[in-house]
Amino acid sequence: MTFTFTTTLGHNGFSGAILIPEDIAAQIAQDKIKRVVATITSSKNELTLYAAVGKKHGVAQMMFSKANQKKLEVTEGDQLSISMCEDTSKYQAPMTEELEAVLLSDYEAYEIFESLLPGKQRNIIFMVYRANSSQKRVDLALNAMENLKIGNHDPMKFEKLL
Structure with missing residues (x-):
């Protein structure tokens, strides 16, 4: 409606x-x-x-x-x-092609991402979505997944690893 x-x-x-x-x-x-x-x-x-x-x-x-x-x-x-x-989308946020590609290419990061609370998932999605260029979105998505894999599950405290 x-x-x-x-x-x-x-x-x-x-x-x-x-x-x-x-x-x-x-x-x-x-x-x-x-x-x-x-x-x-x-x-x-x-x-x-x-x-x-x-x-x-x-x-x-x-x-x-x-x-x-x-x-x-x-x-x-x-x-x-x-x-x-x-908003009936899966994450209730605008999933970018870049983040989706990174999640598809890294199953470990995908599993961690899926285990996060919906609000934290949206924080990561919007963090990537707001980037101006495709390359910046890829870099942010990769960095977010690396942070998740090292145990940092709070998007507000992600460190720049790349």
Whole structure:
């Protein structure tokens, strides 16, 4: 099911927040949807966002980072058009070809990766996804798998090994 709506960019006290209308929030809660893929359109740009849906102070929202605000050239109070649906992918994150190739080529690292909690898997996936070039994504994926194999299972504390 795809949800389409227009909303304003809010603020949750720490970062930007995309406020979700109550009727859509009720449907999301009823369907027990936790993560979504959203296409966000401003008057100037469009962006695809992989995000969690949560409630803060009784208001359903998705976090929207300053970096994403900069990409869309929006600030708090600006109107956004949102089209979102449940993220039904295996990891609920955008798996890159480079990371997938590294996982397929290294079975030991793949087993360790699969044993991680979903949030840690997503951290690694997004770490690789954010790289600008294909070679950088390969390097990050290889480094992440080497860290996993030496017993470092916390993506926030990965050391640069390559």
